[in-house]
Structure formats: structure tokens, C-alpha cells
Amino acid sequence: MNISAEPSMQQILEVIPLGIGVFNRKRQVVALNTLLAKVIGISGEEVAGQDILEVFREGGVPPDHPILLALKEGGNYTGPVTPITSRFPSYFSTHFVKDEDGGIAGGLVILWDARRQQELENAVLRAERLAIMGQLAAAAMHEIRNPLSSVQGILQLLRREVRGARFQNYLEIMLNALDRVNSLLTDYLRLAKPGIPRREPCDLKELMAEVAALVENEISGKGIRFISSPAPDLPPVALDREQFHQVLFNVLKNALEATPAGGEIRMEASVDAGQGAARITVRDTGPGIAEEVLQQVFDPFFTTKEKGTGLGLYVCRSIVENHGGEIRIGNNPDRGCAVEIILPCK
Ligand SMILES: Nc1ncnc2c1ncn2[C@@H]1O[C@H](COP(=O)(O)OP(=O)(O)OP(=O)(O)O)[C@@H](O)[C@H]1O
Ligand SMILES: [Mg+2]
Structure with missing residues (x-):
């Protein structure tokens, strides 16, 4: 087997479609791929051996950012990154690797592009807003139906009273129009709340x-x-x-x-x-x-x-x-x- 044909860790990190930074027990950078370097705005080659917390701070991540706190305390964190840190909506997570004694052997920082996720979140918010508007519209339509029924009832009475009169035709037209409105309201209400x-x-x-x-x-x-x-x-x-x-x-x-x-x-x-x-x-x-x-x-x-x-x-x-x-x-x-x-x- 030709050992030199095997990909290096850096090569593997470069092809993974995520921003990845690997650090050792002392929180020193072991490897950091180009995507992560770009997002935090540093040059990836120069950071090997540097304190990963320092690298993030240099990239403009505020010291109290949860990602830095997680890295300092050895905790695992997953969450969004503030816009100053990343030019597009993204998520960071930290993952620590434990050694046999339970101490920290090193770990990973992962960043992924959350643009698609954000689009979906926005779509859900829009859908929720539309649903509320739909409910309001349904409530309004429901209220319209009551006075409409009274008008319809009275017109029907009038139609009986004025049978044969010249304007009987107008009453028919009004009743037909009200029928149409009623049927539209019922359809909309059914759409909002099939029941x-x-x-x-x-x-x-x-x-x-x-x-x-x-x-x-x-x-x-x-x-x-x-x-x-x-x-x-x-x-x-x-x-x-x-x-x-x-x-x-x-x-x-x-x-x-x-x-x-x-x-x-x-x-x-x-x-x-x-x-x-x-x-x-x-x-x-x-x-x-x-x-x-x-x-x-x-x-x-x-x-x-x-x-x-x-x-x-x-x-x-x-x-x-x-x-x-x-x-x-x-x-x-x-x-x-x-x-x-x-x-x-x-
Ligand atoms: N009996 C039918 N003969 C021919 N086309 C029909 C018939 N029933 C339905 N369609 C077709 O299906 C379409 C949808 O019908 P649908 O009842 O859902 O809506 P609509 O009649 O156009 O409007 P409305 O909401 O007022 O009922 C109609 O526009 C028409 O093209
Ligand atoms: Mg129809």
C-alpha cells in the first residue's frame, strides 16, 4: 500500500462542507480549514499552534460569546453565531474529546451555513403570521354572516309581499347576490377551519x-x-x-x-x-x-x-x-x- 497516497487531515478537512477547527488539550489549534478561517476572517495557515480562543477573539468574536465560554469551560455548545462573526447566518458547535481519565484530550469547533435553515425559519414565521390573519379573516366573515342572514330573511319576506310588482326582479337579483356572498363566506370559513x-x-x-x-x-x-x-x-x-x-x-x-x-x-x-x-x-x-x-x-x-x-x-x-x-x-x-x-x- 502506498502510504503517501492517503489524504492528510488537512485535505480531508478542506473537502468537508463545514467550517472545522481541531484543537488539542491545551486548546491549541491543530488544524483549521479554509472555510472556518474565511468566516472568522483570519489566515488559516498561520494559526497552527495558537490558542483557539485567541484565534476567535482576533476574528472579532466578543469574549463573552457563548462559543468562547464553551471553549474555555470545556462545555459543548450549539447555537447561532452573531452576525459580526459570520457574514451569513451560521451555526457553531463545540465538541470535546475526553481522554481515558475523563480529562480533555482536545476537540472540534464546527460551523455550518444556516442560510437554508434561516429561510425555513422565516417561512414558518410567515406561515404563522398568515395563519393568524386567516383566523382573523374567518372571525370577521363569521360575524358578517349574521347580519347578512337578517337581510336575506327580510328580502325573502318582501319578495312574498310584492309578488308581481315591478321591482320584484330587483329583489331576485339582490337575493341571488346574497346567496353568492353567503356561499363564498361559507367556502372561506371552511378553508380556514375545515372542522x-x-x-x-x-x-x-x-x-x-x-x-x-x-x-x-x-x-x-x-x-x-x-x-x-x-x-x-x-x-x-x-x-x-x-x-x-x-x-x-x-x-x-x-x-x-x-x-x-x-x-x-x-x-x-x-x-x-x-x-x-x-x-x-x-x-x-x-x-x-x-x-x-x-x-x-x-x-x-x-x-x-x-x-x-x-x-x-x-x-x-x-x-x-x-x-x-x-x-x-x-x-x-x-x-x-x-x-x-x-x-x-x-
Ligand atoms: N361541471 C363542470 N363542468 C366543467 N368544468 C367544471 C365543472 N366543475 C368544475 N369545473 C372546473 O373546475 C374548476 C374549479 O371548480 P371550483 O368549483 O373549485 O371553482 P369555481 O367554480 O371556478 O369557483 P367557485 O369557487 O366559485 O366554485 C372550474 O373553474 C371549472 O374549470
Ligand atoms: Mg364552483
Whole structure:
């Protein structure tokens, strides 16, 4: 074996992507690599044999810096370096090697670049700040919903009173606008706080009729045929009624927005007792979804609509998945698309 072909300690230290300084029992520098020398602003070659504490002090490290205290006292330290010491965020640590009698045989000072770590720390801080803003926004939206419901209720009363009057149309427009605001608020609130579903036995047939009633006017106004066909023997399904109301509403609304006049929307529901799953399907005869965006439709804020927010399907998926179910969307063989929700029945 050719001994001279073996790398020296200095060569090894140079290729390690860390700043490293090795010292002996007297705290004298045995080796110090270029990276560490650069960071403390000294010339690495001249320091061999020098007191490592002195080397750091010369580099501008204040005498009370934890790294110097650790080196003096023989303790192990890991922590950030003050910016004066290093031109970029970095971390230092000290590691002592003990001899057989428990005394100090020497040790290592290691420095590593913490720029990536700092980026991540900043990202976490930003995310926390955003989360707080999100919570504030959610609280504000929650408060907006109450007065909104009062206005909606009064407008509905007025609509009944003024049936046939000239401005009945204005009331319809106002009610539709409020419906839209309400649905947006609900989506945002769901986004901020998806909530654990409160499952209770629910009559799907009733729920489907309730949701259909909300879009009935718009569907017939657009000249779309709407067929709701829950299986006749549907057993009650355990689900969070309020959350599923939102799911069906979002899916139906999408179908309604996609289907042209003269088209058809079909909503079906069945329970497969053998598989222990309920299946709800909404089919439309709209243009369907382009293959290249099919993967994105569940992403938050993905929308192809001028006035869309792109939260509808995202919220649907989080609700269905919180129920242990699955939601799929795909194009029908002829035209339009189909949304299928599979929900395990407990
Ligand atoms: N029935 C459908 N037919 C065709 N495209 C659809 C259908 N349902 C959803 N999409 C596509 O998926 C996208 C995302 O739908 P999603 O409901 O999440 O948001 P949106 O309807 O655009 O906005 P909103 O937040 O108001 O619901 C839509 O913009 C549309 O491109
Ligand atoms: Mg939508």
C-alpha cells in the first residue's frame, strides 16, 4: 500500500462542507480549514499552534460569546453565531474529546451555513403570521354572516309581499347576490377551519331536495332540465348534514354554470349495502373539463371562470375526505362531466 497516497487531515478537512477547527488539550489549534478561517476572517495557515480562543477573539468574536465560554469551560455548545462573526447566518458547535481519565484530550469547533435553515425559519414565521390573519379573516366573515342572514330573511319576506310588482326582479337579483356572498363566506370559513364532521344519520333524499331548491330558479330560468333521482330504498347515511349541504351545493352550482340552455343535470344517489358505501353522482351536459386541467380542478384557487374563486371543489374534497370518502370528477363518454362522491356508511 502506498502510504503517501492517503489524504492528510488537512485535505480531508478542506473537502468537508463545514467550517472545522481541531484543537488539542491545551486548546491549541491543530488544524483549521479554509472555510472556518474565511468566516472568522483570519489566515488559516498561520494559526497552527495558537490558542483557539485567541484565534476567535482576533476574528472579532466578543469574549463573552457563548462559543468562547464553551471553549474555555470545556462545555459543548450549539447555537447561532452573531452576525459580526459570520457574514451569513451560521451555526457553531463545540465538541470535546475526553481522554481515558475523563480529562480533555482536545476537540472540534464546527460551523455550518444556516442560510437554508434561516429561510425555513422565516417561512414558518410567515406561515404563522398568515395563519393568524386567516383566523382573523374567518372571525370577521363569521360575524358578517349574521347580519347578512337578517337581510336575506327580510328580502325573502318582501319578495312574498310584492309578488308581481315591478321591482320584484330587483329583489331576485339582490337575493341571488346574497346567496353568492353567503356561499363564498361559507367556502372561506371552511378553508380556514375545515372542522371535524359531526356525523348523524341523514336522509339523503331530503338533503338533495333541500339543495336542489336553492338552485331550482336558476336552473329553470336557464332552460335546463333537472332530474333528481335518489334510489327509493335509501337508508339514512351518517354524515355532517351542514357540510354535505355545502358539497352538493358547490357541485350542483358547477354543473349549473357549465350546462348550456336546453341541457340536463342529473343527480343520483344510491347505497351499496354490500360495499357499505353511499354513492352520489351529479352529471351535466356542459363542455366537460379539458384533459390538461383535470388534475388541477381540486387545487385551491384553481378556476377557469371569470368570477370564480376556485374554492368550490377544494372545499368539497376536504369535506368528503374528512368523512373518509372520495370525490372524483371526470368527463362523460358523450359530453359534459360527472362528479362522483363515494362515502363509507358507518
Ligand atoms: N361541471 C363542470 N363542468 C366543467 N368544468 C367544471 C365543472 N366543475 C368544475 N369545473 C372546473 O373546475 C374548476 C374549479 O371548480 P371550483 O368549483 O373549485 O371553482 P369555481 O367554480 O371556478 O369557483 P367557485 O369557487 O366559485 O366554485 C372550474 O373553474 C371549472 O374549470
Ligand atoms: Mg364552483
